[in-house]
Amino acid sequence: MTVLEALDIGLAALVLAVAIWTIAARELFAAVVGYVAYGLLLSLVWVRLFAVDVALTEAAIGSGVTGVLLITAAMRLRHTDPQPVAEQPGPVMRFAAAVLCIVIAAALAAGVLTMADPGPTLAPDAARHLAETGLGNPVTAVLMTWRAFDTMLEKVVLILAVIGVWSLADDRAWGGVAGPRPLPHQQGPLAFFAQLLPPVGIVVAIHIVWVGANEPGGAFQGGALLAAMAMIVMMSRLAGAPPVDRRWLRIALVAGPAMFLVIGVMGFFVAAGFLAYPDGIAKPLILFIEAFMVLSIAVTLPLLVIGPPDRLPSGKP
Amino acid sequence: MTDFLLAAAGFILLTVAIGLARILRGPENVDRTMAAQLLGTGGIATLLLAAAATGVRGAEDVALGLALLAAFASVAFVTSVTPPSGDDPS
């Protein structure tokens, strides 16, 4: 066994152990911290599987967005009453749940174990046509050309999620503000950190979007980093979120999918069809769409984390 | 050299994994947060060492992303346990 194999086996065992422990944890906060640790380990696993694009996504989403969301949720639930005994599942229910879990796990295991080797893949086709897109990163090429429809719909789903979150708002708070209240004259280490980090984070995010054309990276990873920068400013109470009825906010939310649709429809007239790019300028068009998608993702994710508006812009409840 | 870097990566992963016992034991949530913070730094170190040994393209960007967000879990914990107040003396 080489050192590399030992490292891989150790990493896999650690991921499994943390996953099992996260499920088994009795305390909510401990489970959440376990899940954050699990996400970090997963991004190491993705790097070892040479899926660096996925590792970047896992790092940005796991540490920056879902980590913050889950920790805040766990801390908020701390003050709620424990579940009454009457609402806890009885032995029959528990047994049924266990059986269901075992059946699903067995089905998944059977699916993985009986998979054809080598599995059916379109990867050679994608690699053969990569040069036609002008891109160097096959993942970006797949996402933005051959699977462009899926990618566009994924962004639409994010907007639907924002609408879902907003629809939980109280009628009186509609059009109002969500998230932590900004405080005047913030100072101290956290305020310093939240002022120093965003400029660096914005540069790194733009770097990751820009290299995404040829190297691991891309719009979602960069957008998620930008979203994290917005969240650190809000968490440190330096600035609040804008009211949800602001027109520029709505435009920023839909900018990515809208630009994707506009250029996709243009494909009918100047290229082979919907979401097809004209020969020769595919790469600049893709980067153009990605710029708008970065904006939409950077606005969408913090709105999902801070939740529905709960007060009017003036600060009154 | 490659084997040495990989062995160092494995060693650091092992030590911070043992540190995860703090999530298990607590006793308080702040200790659990600290264990996650240590795993974050150790994960970045492991990643840098493994990337230098295996030469995966783009791994240093993953490390950069993780470093950028290293404080987020702890900051989210602290701001939700004691909201920062404007009149803090420090």
Place this chain on the structure above:
Amino acid sequence: MSVADIFTVVAVGAGCFFFLAGTAGLLRFPDSLTRLHALTKADNLGLGLIVLGLLPQATGLLGALKLLAVWVLVQLSSATVAQVIAQALRRRGPSS
């Protein structure tokens, strides 16, 4: 083995030691504030020495600058986390 490789081995080895020390402190120290103290050693010295050790192995100037940027960002994060956690512990009082 070149001089650069020996430098790498020494610095990375020292970095490993500080990670071990940080973990031992996190597990063995008696209360949250002392454990916080142990944690920051791993963050600052452990990762710092590993980055220092990897610098001779870096691919080009950009690779080296990225390594340094990772360390500076972790420094900044670690210092902030140590401060805010300590503030939260102090505000809550020593009793609980």
